[in-house]
Amino acid sequence: MQTLLDFVQNNLQQFYIVILSVFLGIEVISRVPSVLHTPLMSGANAIHGVIIIGAIIVMGEAPSDNYLVLALGFMAVIVGTINVVGGFVVTDRMLEMFKTGKQASSKQIKEN
Amino acid sequence: MQTNILSLCYLIGSVSFIIGLKMLSHPATARKGNLAAAAGMAIAIAGTLFLYRPAGIEFHNFQWIGSALIIGTVIGSVAARKVKMTAMPEMVSLFNGMGGLCAALISIVEFGHIAQDHAAMHVLSIIAGMIIGSVSFSGSMIAYGKLSGKITDHAFRGQHIFNLVILFVILVMSALIVMGYIAVPIFIFCIILALSLVYGILFVLPIGGADMPVVISLLNSFTGIATACAGFLYNNPVMLTGGILVGSAGAILTILMCNAMNRSLKNVLIGSFGGAKGASGPAAGGEGAYKEISLNDAAMVMGYAHKVIIVPGYGLAVAQAQHACHELEKSLRENGVEVKYAIHPVAGRMPGHMNVLLAEADVSYDDLLELEPANEQFSSADVVLILGANDVVNPAAENDPASPIYGMPILEVGKAKLVIVNKRSMRPGYAGIENQLFFLPNTSMLFGDAKDVLQQLISQVKAL
Known part of the structure; x- marks a missing residue:
């Protein structure tokens, strides 16, 4: 019990961040139209790729002669980057199509 | 100074994620929101690379980090650019799995450091990150396999109980390690890792393919939590x-x-489609006779109709027939026919899948009807053309309480004068249930690949 209380006391700032972020996350997307569900999921998917920072830290702190850690860290950085880059590019491709769709429609309106 | 700038980078990163998500939830700003989040991510990563210098530890291996970043960027951007519109849901699942794997790998490496630093909460965030990351990784891989058709649904008796037992074992073992009861935890740690991977597989395997979007979204949320665990571990605000x-x-x-x-x-998670099949079998019963319509007749009724509503589904996506569909729409318009599209919120494999697909073929945004306006317009339509959609137009969702999709709002296409259903065969849809719509008196079947059928319809309509 004492350890838990100490832990909360020592990491009070983080706990505030966690709790506020939970509510923020709910608030930010609660009114999303169903058309955007997939792009939003894909965008959120890219954002959690921020885990890559952890992978970079692991790699940077690894001793140069510990090949097991280096190999695991190397893998982690690669897959993390795939998550980030792929996630943002896929989301952009999805949304790009929405945009051309809209442009096409406004063009048609003009033609009519 | 360096640390101050790094903190600023992380602050910018965090704020850009919030603003990015906010903008992503509005159609007009969505694309900019994605770019904002990506820019924030780039700042946070660059800051870590150039400014992160922990006290007392040498920060090096830049050649490895750099090459891994380049390899990952190349693989990620090529995969994301090459993927077909139909396969995007699979791709998202795959990328999510990569994030989960990354979290798991970080935790595995960090576990090696536990011997020096045994703060219980430290160990807890490592183990939690590892478990959640592994579940997310293996689950996403199964979801990927299911969406791409490589893996079919599997369920055995008592699987839910078996899953709960695995989860319980994982939790007990983790608790023992966190409390420090186990002196040499490497072996136990490996067992937890293996069990987490197995749990992810068994968790997703029995869930029907039609529900994969929900599962991917859930696993996406899991990976987010795994990332937050790592953020706690490194005391890193942007990850948190x-x-x-x-x-x-x-x-x-x-x-x-x-x-x-x-x-x-x-x-969705427990009452999986697979398990309910037996129950709805007898109720569906009565394999009535269905009518077929020839291409000629179909082109004729559509060409001379006042109003045609097209209902696209996954079959359209598979056949890559969105461009042909738009062609047909244009040639019908030239004949003076009013053409609309009725989009069910879960048509295709993901919400919004059809919107993305039709937008690719330059179909006008204004012609897409959402569920409720579409249902109001069906009774005034002469012809409804269903292109590879099945479960979203199945009347069983309204009138068969035993059906696994009972209660789902559907497109009430039966109200139209004539319903033409294009399918490759009489096989049931993704949910694996019979569709009574096909046996209604005003329904006619038009078998064949959506693209071929559409192209022939176009030439017939043009010849009218």
Whole structure:
């Protein structure tokens, strides 16, 4: 019990961040139209790729002669980057199509 | 100084994620929101690379980090650019799995450091990150396999109980390690890792393919939490905010998706389609006779109709027939026919899948009807053309309480004068249930690949 209380006391700032972020996350997307569900999921998917920072830290702190850690860290950085880059590019491709769709429609309106 | 700039980078990163997510939830700003989040991510990563210098530890191996970043960027951007529009849901699942794997790998490496630093909460965030990351990784891989058709549904008797037992074992073992009861925890740690991977597989395997979007969204939320665990571990604010934001936004998004199908999350996860099949079998019964319509007749009735509503589904996506579909729409318009598209919120494999696909073929945004306006217009339509959609037009959702999709709002196409259903065969849809719509007196079947059928229809309509 004492350890838990100490832990909360020592990491009070983080706990505030966690709790506020939970509510923020709910608030930010609660009114999303169903058309955007997939792009939003894909965008959120890219954002959690921020885990890559952890992978970079692991790699940077690894001793140069510990090949097991280096190999695991190397893998982690690669897959993390795939998550980030792929996630943002896929989301952009999805949304790009929405945009051309809209442009096409406004063009048609003009033609009519 | 360096640390101050780094903190600023992380602050910018966190704020850009919040603003990015906010902008992503409005159609007009969505694309900019994605770019804003990506820019924030780039700043946070660059800051870590150039400014992160922990006290007392040499920060090096830049050649490895750099080459891994380049390899990952090349693989990620090529995969994301090459993927076909139809396969995007699989791709998202795959990328999510990569994030989960990354979290798991970090935890495995960090576990090696536990011997020097045994703060219980430290160990807890490592183990939690590892378990959640592994579940998310293996689960996403199964979801990927299911969406791409490589893996079929599997369920055995008592699987839910078996899953709960695995989960219980994982939790007990983790608790023992965290409390420090186990002196040499490497072996136990490996068992937890293996069990987590197995749990992810068994968790997703029995869930029907039609529910994969919900599952991917849920796993997405899991990976967010795993990221937050790592953020706690490194005391890194941008990982913490990013992870928790995705965790909570993903959870809400999962619930919103379930609501769009009028089902609860529990119903999706436990009452899987596979298990309910036997129950609805006898009720569906009565394999009535169905009518076929020739291409000629179909082109004729559509060409001379006042109003045609097209209902696209996954079959359209598979056949890559969106461009042909737009062609048909144009040639019908030239004949003076009013053409609309009725888009069910969960048509295709993901919410919004059809919108993306039709937008690719330059179909005008104004011609897409959502569920409720579409249902108001069906009674005034002469012809409804269903292109590879099945479960979203199945009347069993309204009138068969035993059906696994009972309660899902559907497109009430039966109100139209004539319904033409294009399918490759009489095989049931993704949910694996019979569709009574096909046996209604005003329904006619037009078998064949959506693209071939559409191209022939176009030439016939043009010849009218």
